[in-house]
Amino acid sequence: MIEAILFSVFSLGAVGFALNVVFRRNPVHCALHLVGVLLSLSGLFVLLNAQFIAAIQILVYAGAIMVLFLFVVMLLNVRGETPLLTPGAAKGFGFLFALLGFVELLWIVLGSGGGEGGASKPVVVLPPGFGSPVEIGKMLYSTWLFPFEVTSILLLIAVIGAVVLAKRKFV
Amino acid sequence: MESPVLPLAAYQLVAAMLFTVGIVGVLVRRSALIIFMSIALMLNAVNLSFVAFSKAHGQMDGQIFVFFVMSVAAAEVAVGLAILVAIFRNRETASVDEVHLLKG
Amino acid sequence: MDLAFLISSAAKVLIVLGFVLLGVPLIVWMERKVIGHMQDRIGPQRVGPFGLLQTIADGIKLFMKEDLVPAGADKVVFIIAPALPVITAFLALSVIPFGDTVTVLGHTIPLQITDVNIAVLWILGTTSMGVYGIVLGGWASNSKYPLLGGLRSSAQMISYELAQGISLVSVILMTGTLSLASIVKQQEHGWFILPQFFGFVIYMICGVAETNRAPFDLAEAETELVAGFHTEFSSMKFALYFLAEYANMMVVSGIAISVWFGGWHGPFLPPVVWFLIKLSLFLFFIVWLRATYPRLRYDQLMAFGWKVLLPLSLLNLAVTAVVLTLAANR
Numbered sequence: 018m019i020e021a022i023l024f025s026v027f028s029l030g031a032v033g034f035a036l037n038v039v040f041r042r043n044p045v046h047c048a049l050h051l052v053g054v055l056l057s058l059s060g061l062f063v064l065l066n067a068q069f070i071a072a073i074q075i076l077v078y079a080g081a082i083m084v085l086f087l088f089v090v091m092l093l094n095v096r097g098e099t100p101l102l103t104p105g106a107a108k109g110f111g112f113l114f115a116l117l118g119f120v121e122l123l124w125i126v127l128g129s130g131g132g133e134g135g136a137s138k139p140v141v142v143l144p145p146g147f148g149s150p151v152e153i154g155k156m157l158y159s160t161w162l163f164p165f166e167v168t169s170i171l172l173l174i175a176v177i178g179a180v181v182l183a184k185r186k187f188v
Numbered sequence: 189m190e191s192p193v194l195p196l197a198a199y200q201l202v203a204a205m206l207f208t209v210g211i212v213g214v215l216v217r218r219s220a221l222i223i224f225m226s227i228a229l230m231l232n233a234v235n236l237s238f239v240a241f242s243k244a245h246g247q248m249d250g251q252i253f254v255f256f257v258m259s260v261a262a263a264e265v266a267v268g269l270a271i272l273v274a275i276f277r278n279r280e281t282a283s284v285d286e287v288h289l290l291k292g
Numbered sequence: 293m294d295l296a297f298l299i300s301s302a303a304k305v306l307i308v309l310g311f312v313l314l315g316v317p318l319i320v321w322m323e324r325k326v327i328g329h330m331q332d333r334i335g336p337q338r339v340g341p342f343g344l345l346q347t348i349a350d351g352i353k354l355f356m357k358e359d360l361v362p363a364g365a366d367k368v369v370f371i372i373a374p375a376l377p378v379i380t381a382f383l384a385l386s387v388i389p390f391g392d393t394v395t396v397l398g399h400t401i402p403l404q405i406t407d408v409n410i411a412v413l414w415i416l417g418t419t420s421m422g423v424y425g426i427v428l429g430g431w432a433s434n435s436k437y438p439l440l441g442g443l444r445s446s447a448q449m450i451s452y453e454l455a456q457g458i459s460l461v462s463v464i465l466m467t468g469t470l471s472l473a474s475i476v477k478q479q480e481h482g483w484f485i486l487p488q489f490f491g492f493v494i495y496m497i498c499g500v501a502e503t504n505r506a507p508f509d510l511a512e513a514e515t516e517l518v519a520g521f522h523t524e525f526s527s528m529k530f531a532l533y534f535l536a537e538y539a540n541m542m543v544v545s546g547i548a549i550s551v552w553f554g555g556w557h558g559p560f561l562p563p564v565v566w567f568l569i570k571l572s573l574f575l576f577f578i579v580w581l582r583a584t585y586p587r588l589r590y591d592q593l594m595a596f597g598w599k600v601l602l603p604l605s606l607l608n609l610a611v612t613a614v615v616l617t618l619a620a621n622r
Contacts, residue, residue, distance in 0.1 A: 024194055028202045035206050035229055039213035044221050045369070045431065051225050052424070054206070058232055065199070065243045070235075070251050072413035077258055078232075080420030082265050084427065084450060086225065089269045091431050091443060095221055095282045111215030115208050122204035126197055141246040150410065150470060152248055153255070161252050168259045175263035182270035185277075 023064055031057035044090045048083060055079040066148040199240035206233035218283045220272050224265065231261045300401045308385055308405060316538045317347035323579045330583040357527040362434055365524070370432040374522075374529040376425030377536035381543055384418045387411040388546040389473050391556050391564035403556075403564065404473055411472040412464060415547060416457050419502060423449045425536065426504075430521035441520030444590055445511035449502055451594060455601040456498035459491040462605075462612045463551050472547075476555030483554040488612070492552045494605045499544035501597065503537055506582035510590050545574035 034053035041047050055078050062071035146152045157165055206229060213226025235254045242250025272282065279287055321336065321344055328335025336343030361370055391403030408414050423446045430442015463484055467475050475484075485492055501508040512520035522533045549555060549570045556563035588596065 020194060024198065028198075031202060032205050032209070035209040038225055038229060039209055039217065039222070043366075044219065045366070047222055047225055049369070049428075051228065054229060054232065058236055061199070061202070061236060062239055065239050067239045067242070067251050067254075068410050069413070070239060070254050072410050072417055073255065073258065074235075075417035076413065076420055077262060078228075080417060080423070081450065082228070082262050084420075084423055084446065085265060085269060086221070087424075087427055087431075088443065088446075089273060090221060091427070091439065093273065093276050093282065095219065095276075108216055111212060114215060115212040118211055119204060119208040122207065123201075126200040126204055141244065143243070143246050147243075147246070147248065148251060150413070153251060156248055156252050157255070161256075164256055168256055172259060172263055175266050179266040179270040182267065183273045 020064060023060065027057045027060040027064070030054075031061070044095050045087065048086050048090060051086070052079050052083050055083065066143060068148050069150045069153045070148070196240055196244045200237060203233045203237040203240065206230075206236065218285050220275075220282045220284050220287075223284065224268055224272070228261060228265065231257060296399050300396075300399065301405065304401075304403070304405045305386075308390075309382070312382070312385065312539050312542060313535075315542070316535055317351065319538050319541070319575055320347045320350075320534075322575070323582070326576065326579050327583045330580070351531065354527055354531045359527040359529070360524070362524050364434040366432045366434070369428050371529075373425055373429035373432050374525060374532035374536070376428065377422045378425075378532055378539060380418045380422040380425070381536055381539035384415045384543045385539070385546065387414055387472055388543070388550055389476050389555055390546075390567045391562070402473065407471060407473045409469075409471050412460055412470045412475075412551075415472075415543070416453070416460070419456075419540075419543070420450070420453055422502075422536075422540065425533075426521050429525065429533070433521075433524035435524055438521050438523045441511045441523070445504055445521055448504070448508065448511060448590075448593060448597070451597040452498040452501040452508075452601070455494055455597065455605040456502065458602070458605040458609055459488075459495040459498070460547075460551065462491045462609045463488055465609070465612050465616055472550050472555075476550050476557070479554040479557060483552065483557070485552045485554075488552060488608075490604070491608050491612075492548065494601055494608065495552075496544075496548060498597075498601060499548065500578060500581060501593070503540040503544060505537070505541065505578060507585035507588050508593055510587055510593065541575060541578055542571070545571055545578070548574060 031054050034050045034057060037050040038047045038054065041050065055074060059071045059074045059079070062068075062074060144152075210226045210230035210233060213229065214223050217223055217226065235257055238250040238254050238257070240250075242248060242254075275287055276282055281287065324346070325335040325343065336346035339345045339349050361367060386405040387408055389402070389404035389407075393400045393402050395401075426449065427442050427446040430438045430440075430445070433439070433442075463475070464470060466484065466487065467478050469475065469478075504512055512522065522530055525533060549567065553570055556567045558566035558569075561569075
């Protein structure tokens with residue numbers, strides 16, 4: 018019961034904020050609404066027994082990546098574009114393709130018996146500690162060690178790349 | 189731990205809606221910053237989908253994948269914004285309509 | 293979810309809220325008196341005995357001032373921005389254990405609003421959300437000094453978050469748990485200050501930098517950037533930023549006490565009293581820092597955070613990991 022209420026609140030919040038991200042003029046407002054999406058998703062993650070991922074979402078995505086976005090928006094002083102949507106056929110095609118994509122996703126989600134969560138599959142009992150940092154750590158450092166190390170190298174490359182790209186070249 | 193009271197399809201529907209809104213943002217908006225944000229929105233929709241499936245199957249591989257998606261998203265945002273700053277410095281505009289030619 | 297749990301949680305929330313709201317005027321008075329005496333003057337002494345009501349008088353004055361919104365400012369963000377650091381400070385305070393259990397009417401109630409099993413991650417997350425109040429306040433003012441001050445201040449905060457997190461991770465290596473209640477319980481026989489002294493020093497420096505207190509307060513110093521990000525805020529909005537700064541000081545002290553100084557452990561006196569004593573000592577220490585050290589210049593500050601504190605905290609983490617592995621293998 019409470020889970021259904023929380024789910025509705027967080028999902029409506031996520032979709033509402035997402036629509037605001039796309040259809041607002043001022044980029045700072047868009048960034049703030051994206052933070053709202055991230056926080057709503059974090060709530061949904063907690064409902065899905067993914068506590069570590071929820072905390073990391075707040076820490077990393079909402080707390081660091083979006084601050085970076087805000088910095089760039091404020092430093093570049095980007096104004097909202099006018100007109101908001103591209104006039105003419107391009108706008109129509111954009112919405113059409115998005116609608117086609119949504120219909121396809123709906124077909125997959127609802128068509129396959131409710132995404133395998135329907136009556137056919139037995140109810141899954143979660144092992145204790147599901148979603149806790151201990152279990153994540155155990156998996157991350159044993160089965161998924163190689164991607165973990167590669168990700169660290171990827172982040173190093175990204176840091177170096179960002180510094181090189183954004184540096185002012187003093188002649 | 190009890191099994192999902194809510195059907196998996198509910199979470200997948202929300203993820204599908206978020207993904208679609210992200211697609212609309214990428215296709216319709218002209219400001220590069222908003223396009224970046226829409227891409228981040230799509231990545232988050234995929235994260236939600238992964239976590240929902242992870243709970244439905246009782247395996248944590250979905251959550252580990254979300255961890256990696258988040259790291260890659262962070263790297264992508266950093267480099268993408270650096271490119272945007274470099275372009276903005278040269279062209280004084282952040283609209284993708286006006287920077288579609290390599291010629292300055 | 294039974295009634296006893298609801299009532300006890302609501303009571304704890306009200307107690308913590310009341311404590312912070314009533315404690316902040318006291319801390320402000322203590323700061324003015326202590327800095328006054330350290331500077332060989334007396335500090336407030338006219339309003340009330342020993343000047344105790346001075347902060348109340350200041351609060352009334354702030355309340356009565358005209359609430360300006362600058363022209364061209366973004367109204368919604370301008371109004372919401374001061375509330376954000378207060379919200380995040382209270383969210384972080386909700387997981388700090390301020391005492392052992394008490395037994396009321398047959399129910400044992402732990403003296404902590406909620407014992408989340410990812411408490412340390414929660415605190416790191418809420419402190420990183422606190423940056424938004426600063427950066428949005430600076431931007432929403434539509435004025436150059438606040439914007440510069442806000443951007444500088446938030447860059448400083450996100451830089452010092454890293455070393456802060458890594459020094460906390462060193463302790464977590466030792467405890468094996470992220471829950472603050474268990475971390476405090478594990479310090480029954482020895483506080484973590486002894487093995488993790490350098491981690492504590494790094495954390496304290498980062499904590500002071502996180503709250504934009506001296507000597508790291510260049511972004512809001514009166515002599516440098518008018519008043520930094522809170523230049524254009526008047527009346528209650530300024531009071532909210534002020535409240536947020538002292539509430540964040542309490543958060544930083546509370547975490548340092550719980551993680552390194554044994555939380556509420558102590559002989560003879562009840563645990564809550566020990567927590568309050570340690571909290572007062574920490575707040576006095578932070579005020580002492582303000583009275584003693586000159587301000588760091590902004591580039592010195594950023595260099596210090598990235599080039600000194602971050603490598604040192606990583607070294608601390610590596611040494612802790614090596615020592616723990618060797619001790620486990622013995």
